[in-house]
Amino acid sequence: MSYDPRLHPQIVQVFEAMKAAGVQRVESLTPEMARHQHRRMARARVEPEIELGLIETFAIDAPGRRIPVRMYHPPGFEDAGPLPVLFYFHGGGHVIGDLDTHDRAVRALAKKANCLAISVDYRKGPENRFPGAVEDCFFATKYFVDRAERYGIDADRVAVGGDSAGGNLATVVALMARDQGGPKIIFQLLVYPVVDYRGGYPSYKEYGKGFGILEEETVDYFRRGYLADMAQLEDWRVSPILASSFEGLPPAIIQLAELDVLHDEGVLYAEKLREAGVPVEVKEYKGQIHAFYTFTHMVDDAHRAQDDSAEALRKAFGTA
Structure with missing residues (x-):
């Protein structure tokens, strides 16, 4: 099989694997x-252990449900x-993914940024469609910040982040926190975020077929799983x-894969933040595809991207 020459050689190796x-x-x-395939792929990645101070997995009580979380202590x-x-x-299109599929990435961020990290396993479609995921992520953020002393959290240094669908949820939580008067969020870490589920950008046409895990048809599959009504x-x-407005949002880093259907909407979102006076840094990784951020077992740029995330967090937290 022939591959597009713009693909990084290590991504070609990922495709072959x-x-x-x-x-x-x-x-x-x-x-x-x-979901089963996603978990199987995550378990198959053999890498050295990332040692932390403590990792706790538990659930918090929300109205009519419990939300699983995992807390990583540096x-x-x-x-x-x-x-x-x-x-x-x-990430996972609001349909797949869980605490385990992204465990290593969150471990790395907690250690490299020397911060607490709380991973939230929000409700997913099609069993629990929009706005279940939004409600869970905002509830969990507020829950822990409201109990900052109990959990050893500095309530003045709170960031939200995520990849793909998780980046979508981070942007929404930041907007909700601004509009509802808290919790106070000082930074957004957005890794190839879905910020416009309508699609239709030039990058959809350019990279919508043959560029890996997220193709145009995959986005449509996730749309239909997440939403009850288009x-x-x-x-x-x-x-x-x-x-309606992006003013007053916290500073952000937006990390993009060059060869990704979501590339162009990420660029446009950065422009909208800048126009609203929000400091934003954009980092693009050449030859990379959607989901590369978690491919640290095979892709050097995944390590670099996580290092860039951690550096941005340290700067935001004042611990650089």
Whole structure:
């Protein structure tokens, strides 16, 4: 099979490994089958252990439900006093993904940024469609910040972040926190975020087929799994690029894969933030595809991207 010459050679190796492992297109599977495949792929990645001070997995009580979370404490946290915190929302199109599929990435961020990290396993479609994920992520963020002393959190140094669908949720939580008077968020870490679920950007045409895990058909599969009605695409909590204002949002880093259907909407979102006076840094990784951020077992740029995330967090937290 021939590959586009713009693809990084290590991504070609990823494609070959996926083919050898029998990985199927997500859109060809049921949600449960897709989740199982995603977890299997994550477990198959053999890498050195990332040692932290403490990792706790538990659930918090929300109205009518419990929200699973995983809290990552950096080394030496016992003597550090209140620590800055990153609330991390995993990717997966609001349909797949969980605490385990993104465990290593969140471990790395907690250690490299020397902060607490709280990963939130929000409700997913099609069993729990929009706005379940939004409600869970905002509730969890507020829950922990309201109990900052109990959990060793510095409530003045709170960041939200995530990749893909998780980046979408981070942008929405930041907007909700601004509009509802808290919790106070000082930074957004957005890794190839979905900010306009309507699609239709030139990058959809350019990279919508043959460029990896997220193709144009895959986005449509996730749309249909997440939303009960396609009219919801116009809701800013689904497509945050449609928010009426971006003023007063926290500074952000937006990390983009060059060869990604979501590339162009990420660029446009950065422009909208800048126009509203929000400091934003954009980093693009050449030859990379959607989802590369979690491929640290095979892709050097995944390590670089996580290092860039951690550096941005340290600067935001004042611990650089």
